[in-house]
Amino acid sequence: MSHDKRTTDRQTPEGGTRVRDRIFKTARELFYRQGIRAVGVDDITSGAGTNKMSFYRSFSSKDELVAQCLRAQEGEYWTWWDEVIAPHAGNPRAQIEAIFDASARKARDVERCGCAISNAAVELRDDAHPGHAVIHEHKMEKRRRLRELAAAAGARDADALGDALMLLLEGSAATRLTFSDCETAPLCNALAGARALLDAQLAPPRAARRG
Amino acid sequence: MSHDKRTTDRQTPEGGTRVRDRIFKTARELFYRQGIRAVGVDDITSGAGTNKMSFYRSFSSKDELVAQCLRAQEGEYWTWWDEVIAPHAGNPRAQIEAIFDASARKARDVERCGCAISNAAVELRDDAHPGHAVIHEHKMEKRRRLRELAAAAGARDADALGDALMLLLEGSAATRLTFSDCETAPLCNALAGARALLDAQLAPPRAARRG
DNA sequence: CTTCGTTGTTACCGATCGGTAACTTTATAT
DNA sequence: ATATAAAGTTACCGATCGGTAACAACGAAG
Numbered sequence: 001m002s003h004d005k006r007t008t009d010r011q012t013p014e015g016g017t018r019v020r021d022r023i024f025k026t027a028r029e030l031f032y033r034q035g036i037r038a039v040g041v042d043d044i045t046s047g048a049g050t051n052k053m054s055f056y057r058s059f060s061s062k063d064e065l066v067a068q069c070l071r072a073q074e075g076e077y078w079t080w081w082d083e084v085i086a087p088h089a090g091n092p093r094a095q096i097e098a099i100f101d102a103s104a105r106k107a108r109d110v111e112r113c114g115c116a117i118s119n120a121a122v123e124l125r126d127d128a129h130p131g132h133a134v135i136h137e138h139k140m141e142k143r144r145r146l147r148e149l150a151a152a153a154g155a156r157d158a159d160a161l162g163d164a165l166m167l168l169l170e171g172s173a174a175t176r177l178t179f180s181d182c183e184t185a186p187l188c189n190a191l192a193g194a195r196a197l198l199d200a201q202l203a204p205p206r207a208a209r210r211g
Numbered sequence: 212m213s214h215d216k217r218t219t220d221r222q223t224p225e226g227g228t229r230v231r232d233r234i235f236k237t238a239r240e241l242f243y244r245q246g247i248r249a250v251g252v253d254d255i256t257s258g259a260g261t262n263k264m265s266f267y268r269s270f271s272s273k274d275e276l277v278a279q280c281l282r283a284q285e286g287e288y289w290t291w292w293d294e295v296i297a298p299h300a301g302n303p304r305a306q307i308e309a310i311f312d313a314s315a316r317k318a319r320d321v322e323r324c325g326c327a328i329s330n331a332a333v334e335l336r337d338d339a340h341p342g343h344a345v346i347h348e349h350k351m352e353k354r355r356r357l358r359e360l361a362a363a364a365g366a367r368d369a370d371a372l373g374d375a376l377m378l379l380l381e382g383s384a385a386t387r388l389t390f391s392d393c394e395t396a397p398l399c400n401a402l403a404g405a406r407a408l409l410d411a412q413l414a415p416p417r418a419a420r421r422g
Numbered sequence: 423c424t425t426c427g428t429t430g431t432t433a434c435c436g437a438t439c440g441g442t443a444a445c446t447t448t449a450t451a452t
Numbered sequence: 453a454t455a456t457a458a459a460g461t462t463a464c465c466g467a468t469c470g471g472t473a474a475c476a477a478c479g480a481a482g
Contacts, residue, residue, distance in 0.1 A: 019429065035336050037248040040469065052471080054429060062470065113336075121388045122333040125246050125324075139389040143397060163397035164404030167382030168375065170397075174385040175378065177332045178350040186354060186374035186381075193375030196411040197404060230459065251439065263441080265459060273440065 020058035022048040028069045032116045036066055036123045066120070067130035073116045074138045081145070092153035093198055096146075096165060100191040103169060108182050115173035142166060155201040164197050231269035233259040239280045243327045247277055247334045277331070278341035284327050285349045292356070303363035304409055307376060311402040314380060319393050326384035353377060366412040375408050 026048040030039040041062050045055045059065040084102045088094035106112070113119065121135045146169075147162030155161040172187035179185035237259040241250040252273050256266050270276040295313045299305035317323070324330065332346045357380075358373030366372040383398035390396035 033336070035248075035334060037246075037334070038336065041471085042469085051430060051432095053431080053473095056471065057429080114333075118385055118389075119333045121385075122325075122330045123246060123248070125244075125249065125388075136389055139386065157403075160400040160403050163400035164379065164407070166397050167386065167401055167404060168378045169382070170385045171378030171380070171382030174329055174332075174381045175350065177336075178329075178347055186377050189371040189374035190378055192368075192371050193378060193408060196375070197407050200407040200411055252441085253439085262460060262462095264443095264461080267441065268459080 019048070019050050019054045023050065023055055023058060024065075024069070024072075027065055028072065028116075031066065031069055032113055032119075033111065036120060063130050066124070067134060070117060070120055070131045070134040070138075074134060077117075077138070078141075085149075092149045093202065096149050096153065096194060096198065097191065100165075100169070100194045103172060104187060104191055107172065107176055107185075107187055112176055112182065114176040115170070118170060118173050119177075142169075150201070153198065153202060155198075157201065161197060161201045165194055168193050168197075230259070230261050230265045234261065234266055234269060235276075235280070235283075238276055239283065239327075242277065242280055243324055243330075244322065247331060274341050277335070278345060281328060281331055281342045281345040281349075285345060288328075288349070289352075296360075303360045303365075304413065307357075307360050307364065307405060307409065308402065311376075311380070311405045314383060315398060315402055318383065318387055318396075318398055323387055323393065325387040326381070329381060329384050330388075353380075361412070364409065364413060366409075368412065372408060372412045376405055379404050379408075 023044060027039070027044045030044060030047060041052055041055055044065075045052050055065075059068070080102075081099065084098050085095035088098055117135055117138050120131055121139075124131050124135070126132070143162065143166050146165045147159050150161040150165065151158035153161075168190045172190045175186050176182070179187075182188070234255060238250070238255045241254060241258060252263060252266055255276075256263050270279070291313075292310065295309050296306035299309055328346055328349050331342055332350075335342050335346070337343070354373065354377050357376045358370050361372040361376065362369035364372075379401045383401045386397050387393070390398075393399070
């Protein structure tokens, strides 16, 4: 029995020279830089050096491509997350600070456009969109992880701390679109804010540690 | 010159139940709920109970309407802001907390979709869009006001505190789209986070005064 | 060579998009 | 009554959208 053409478990001898992968990579780039609704399939295929028919041989619809892009984004994000916190295993506070530090460093890249998934949440308001579930699940997981780290760090109110940290991170991504000069952007103070929140929740109640 | 005119309907060139105002109001609602790019001028005009021609008699283009909606949104936002902080004049810390409190209360409304201007920043990536300047100016002003309040409150690092507060607020708006149940959303902990940040920056370095 | 799967090419579809022309209707002001 | 301005109506434009049909060219594997 033959396998489904659309799901390409087929292996190419030398990585991503396949049309599908070129389309996928181009789509993720264009969606991220210009927005999902601003990019048509013709833009994607011409950007990938192919044509529309080859697009629909690999993807059943644009919406499905968008959903797959979001899934890929989520996977890469958690990979990045795990790599960032790995060096500080056993030290939850250091892990949290590492996330903020790496996040700020990542935002330093030119033409950074915030969080692809948060941006998608703005553009894809219809619950029926196949990407909607990915967005929801990703943000829930991000919240869960931050609360978990806050608890592991010994926060007095782990849920509140985790949520506040999440707001700082999400706010950093959201403001990145408007404050293009990341050297002076508000997100430069996200790490300091996170440290202050950590201090407040981890220090003994009557002494304030500053750092 | 003035006869008995039935009090209202159509007289003032500015304001009233004119078609232009109905279109404007409908457009702001639809843009906010469904997104700017997701709403066409036909959706707006039919929602306003009129037709496309009347639209283009009042607005030169959809982009221009969008820009005017954003300008109106900005104006109303600062009006709201000033009203919220007015009762706490002379107490910058209370003013900041009032902003967070009122913001969370506002987000409690059903079908709230975050910040219209932040959402527009995601959808309108082209710098040439007439709404782009409004977005940029609004976020700059928001940052300036928060830093100003932080300074007035006596923060050790007013810019850092103002920025961190801004990230909390922007994060609250951004996450509002995904966490639809606002009773358990992360933004419920924004005020607590803001208070912790205020404590850290306003309290004497060796004592903690808030719980 | 002959399959067979992959890709390129061209042309096309219906729907929707933002935007306009021309005319009719309606209400008001004088 | 009549002039005038606002608004409704219908039809249309070119462009673009997501998506499809049919066929030709290509490369690898049997």
